[in-house]
Amino acid sequence: MAEEKREEKRSRKTGGDRVAAICTALRRAIIERALSPGDRLPEDSLGERFGVSRTIARSALGQLAAEGLVDLRRNRIAVVAVPSFEDARDIFDIRVDLERQVVRHLAGKLTEAQVKQLTAIVEAEHQARHGAEGISIRLATEFHVRLAEMTGKPVLIRYVTEICYRAGLSLAVFSRPHSSECAVNEHLELIEAIRTGPADKACALMDEHLEAVASRALLQSSGARSRDLMDILAPYTE
Amino acid sequence: MAEEKREEKRSRKTGGDRVAAICTALRRAIIERALSPGDRLPEDSLGERFGVSRTIARSALGQLAAEGLVDLRRNRIAVVAVPSFEDARDIFDIRVDLERQVVRHLAGKLTEAQVKQLTAIVEAEHQARHGAEGISIRLATEFHVRLAEMTGKPVLIRYVTEICYRAGLSLAVFSRPHSSECAVNEHLELIEAIRTGPADKACALMDEHLEAVASRALLQSSGARSRDLMDILAPYTE
DNA sequence: GTGGATAAAAGTGCATACAGTTTTTGCATG
DNA sequence: CATGCAAAAACTGTATGCACTTTTATCCAC
Numbered sequence: 138m139a140e141e142k143r144e145e146k147r148s149r150k151t152g153g154d155r156v157a158a159i160c161t162a163l164r165r166a167i168i169e170r171a172l173s174p175g176d177r178l179p180e181d182s183l184g185e186r187f188g189v190s191r192t193i194a195r196s197a198l199g200q201l202a203a204e205g206l207v208d209l210r211r212n213r214i215a216v217v218a219v220p221s222f223e224d225a226r227d228i229f230d231i232r233v234d235l236e237r238q239v240v241r242h243l244a245g246k247l248t249e250a251q252v253k254q255l256t257a258i259v260e261a262e263h264q265a266r267h268g269a270e271g272i273s274i275r276l277a278t279e280f281h282v283r284l285a286e287m288t289g290k291p292v293l294i295r296y297v298t299e300i301c302y303r304a305g306l307s308l309a310v311f312s313r314p315h316s317s318e319c320a321v322n323e324h325l326e327l328i329e330a331i332r333t334g335p336a337d338k339a340c341a342l343m344d345e346h347l348e349a350v351a352s353r354a355l356l357q358s359s360g361a362r363s364r365d366l367m368d369i370l371a372p373y374t375e
Numbered sequence: 376m377a378e379e380k381r382e383e384k385r386s387r388k389t390g391g392d393r394v395a396a397i398c399t400a401l402r403r404a405i406i407e408r409a410l411s412p413g414d415r416l417p418e419d420s421l422g423e424r425f426g427v428s429r430t431i432a433r434s435a436l437g438q439l440a441a442e443g444l445v446d447l448r449r450n451r452i453a454v455v456a457v458p459s460f461e462d463a464r465d466i467f468d469i470r471v472d473l474e475r476q477v478v479r480h481l482a483g484k485l486t487e488a489q490v491k492q493l494t495a496i497v498e499a500e501h502q503a504r505h506g507a508e509g510i511s512i513r514l515a516t517e518f519h520v521r522l523a524e525m526t527g528k529p530v531l532i533r534y535v536t537e538i539c540y541r542a543g544l545s546l547a548v549f550s551r552p553h554s555s556e557c558a559v560n561e562h563l564e565l566i567e568a569i570r571t572g573p574a575d576k577a578c579a580l581m582d583e584h585l586e587a588v589a590s591r592a593l594l595q596s597s598g599a600r601s602r603d604l605m606d607i608l609a610p611y612t613e
Numbered sequence: 614g615t616g617g618a619t620a621a622a623a624g625t626g627c628a629t630a631c632a633g634t635t636t637t638t639g640c641a642t643g
Numbered sequence: 644c645a646t647g648c649a650a651a652a653a654c655t656g657t658a659t660g661c662a663c664t665t666t667t668a669t670c671c672a673c
Contacts, residue, residue, distance in 0.1 A: 154449065155657090179624065190658045195625085199434060203441040205530070211392065212625055212664050227530040234472035292443070292465040292541075296534070303530075393627095417654065428628045433655085450634050450655055 159187050159197035167206055167217055168278055168305045169271030174219040178207065205303050218306060222355070225307035229351040232300045233344060236281065239297060240343045242288045244336035251287050252332055258283060259324045266321065278305050280324055284331075312354035320350060397425050397435035405444055405455055406516055406543045407509030412457040416445065443541050456544060460593070463545035467589040470538045471582060474519065477535060478581045480526045482574035489525050490570055496521060497562045504559065516543050518562055522569075550592035558588060 166172045184194035198215045201207040208218045220228065247255075258280045265272040278301050285297035323346045330339040404410045422432035436453045439445040446456045458466065485493075496518045503510040516539050523535035561584045568577040 181624070191625090192657055192659090196434070196437060199437060200441060203438060205533075214624065214665090223528065224530050227528045230476060231473065231530065231534060234476070235469065238468060238472070290461065290465050292462050292469065295443075296469060419654070429655090430627055430629090452635090452654065 155187070155189050155193050156196045156200065159183070159189070159194065160200050162187070163197065163201060164204075164206065164302055165275065167309075168302055169269075169275050170309050171271060172217050174217050174306065174310050176217045178215040178217065180215070204299050206306060220303065220307045220310055222311065225304075225311055225355055226351075228300060228303045228307055229347065229355065232297075232304055233347050235293065235297045235300055236285070236343050236347060237340045238293060239285050239288055240331055240339045241336050242290070242293075243284065243331050244334060244339045245332075247287070247328075247332045252328060255280065255283060255328050256325075259321060259328070262321045262324065274305055274308065277320065277324070278302065308350075308354050320346065323349065393425070393427050393431050394434045394438065397421070397427070397432065398438050400425070401435065401439060402442075402444065402540055403513065405547075406540055407507075407513050408547050409509060410455050412455050412544065412548050414455045416453040416455065418453070442537050444544060458541065458545045458548055460549065463542075463549055463593055464589075466538060466541045466545055467585065467593065470535075470542055471585050473531065473535045473538055474523070474581050474585060475578050476531060477523050477526055478569055478577045479574050480528070480531075481522065481569050482572060482577045483570075485525070485566075485570045490566060493518065493521065493566050494563075497559060497566070500559045500562065512543055512546065515558065515562070516540065546588075546592050558584065561587065 163172070163178075172178075178198060180191045180194045180198065183198070184191045187194065198207055198209060202209040202215070205220075206218055208216050258276060262273060262276045262280070265276055281301050282294075282298050285294045285301075288294065327339070327342055327346060330342045334342075401410070401416075410416075416436060418429045418432045418436065421436070422429045425432065436445055436447060440447040440453070443458075444456055446454050496514060500511060500514045500518070503514055519539050520532075520536050523532045523539075526532065565577070565580055565584060568580045572580075
């Protein structure tokens with residue numbers, strides 16, 4: 138069994154950045170909730186799963202740890218990060234600022250092609266609305282990431298992308314199943330506001346949207362799933 | 376010569392995160408301008424210099440690349456990143472937002488000990504005012520990083536720290552020798568405003584301060600040192 | 614059974630070896 | 644004397660091996 142060499146198809150010569158490939162796969166698995174906060178990510182298994190050595194898997198984990206998606210402690214197995222409630226709040230605060238910048242740069246400047254691209258994503262969100270929840274969340278994230286990419290500003294893109302993924306992970310911890318995304322309409326309104334509107338108006342709408350997402354998830358359920366011993370035992374300690 | 380085993384003193388047993396040690400050293404070298412944008416960082420030399428294998432050096436470079444301080448391209452030697460002018464501008468824009476958050480959280484809440492700590496840094500800045508320029512820049516950066524640390528918010532601390540280092544690197548590219556930091560007084564005023572003042576006022580002062588630093592460096596010298604072939608040859612192409 | 618020592622298993626930390634890829638150097642040629 | 648071009652040197656990409664740590668499983672006393 139161990140000797141099976143599956144996936145030997147690809148050229149295997151100059152494998153175009155396999156670390157990045159693993160990162161991409163894991164990011165997606167995390168945002169779609171195929172992986173949950175706290176899940177273990179042993180280097181061996183990871184490497185075997187992707188057909189690479191531990192070296193590569195380890196490097197990918199390091200990268201994801203730098204992005205705040207993975208928790209890496211010395212001599213310990215890596216785990217999907219488990220953001221605290223405070224972390225989640227801070228992540229959303231920063232996200233608001235960053236995305237406001239995105240909107241400011243884009244307001245009134247979207248090309249027709251860009252509008253079409255964004256609308257397509259929202260359309261996909263609409264389709265996925267009753268399917269697996271993970272897909273909805275991924276598409277919602279993709280909407281914001283794509284928006285950032287349209288600024289063409291590498292630095293801004295990098296930070297927005299990272300913070301969006303972290304926000305998605307935070308939601309996995311603190312939002313309960315069905316409170317997540319009724320936000321499809323809000324995305325449509327956003328497109329319209331950015332396309333036509335003055336920057337201030339569009340920014341305000343983005344603020345509102347993000348604050349709504351955060352509230353739906355964070356405020357009302359602060360610790361809904363927080364399997365913290367203290368909370369669980371609270372009713373019993375009298 | 377090659378066989379010399381210097382630095383064999385330390386226990387060598389369970390070296391407490393040597394990757395982080397290298398990162399710290401390089402970050403500091405970069406911010407102090409001992410390393411300049413574009414300088415080469417071969418894994419071998421780096422490893423030898425720090426008494427570790429290429430594995431560790433490589434990992435450190437990966438980390439710094441994730442922070443935007445190092446440029447890493449496949450099969451190519453790593454170099455200290457060379458931010459473009461647009462990057463620099465975007466970095467400062469993001470910095471303003473992040474540091475505004477810091478100030479907002481801290482306004483009116485600094486303890487006496489914290490004020491003392493900050494004042495000590497500014498004092499050191501004052502001392503270093505006529506010494507090596509690199510030291511001044513490091514201390515100025517340290518002031519902002521320490522401020523962020525006082526919020527106790529890990530996420531915010533991480534992003535502010537990273538963006539401050541990137542800003543420092545940007546200044547290395549775009550600010551000319553003596554335009555950098557006359558900002559010692561501004562730091563003192565900031566401490567005072569944050570200690571006493573209402574959040575809005577302190578935020579405004581921080582905005583002003585950062586905008587001033589950016590202007591002194593970025594606007595007036597847009598490309599002063601941009602050793603871009605196109606610029607250098609422009610006068611000759613008629 | 615329950616607690617607890619202890620040995621096996623599973624994993625990480627790191628150096629090293631080797632294959633493949635630039636980059637440099639040295640040399641012959643026009 | 645510039646210009647290719649080919650061989651050597653310098654580096655990176657990745658797998659693997661071994662030491663050390665943590666976790667899990669085992670077994671024995673009580």
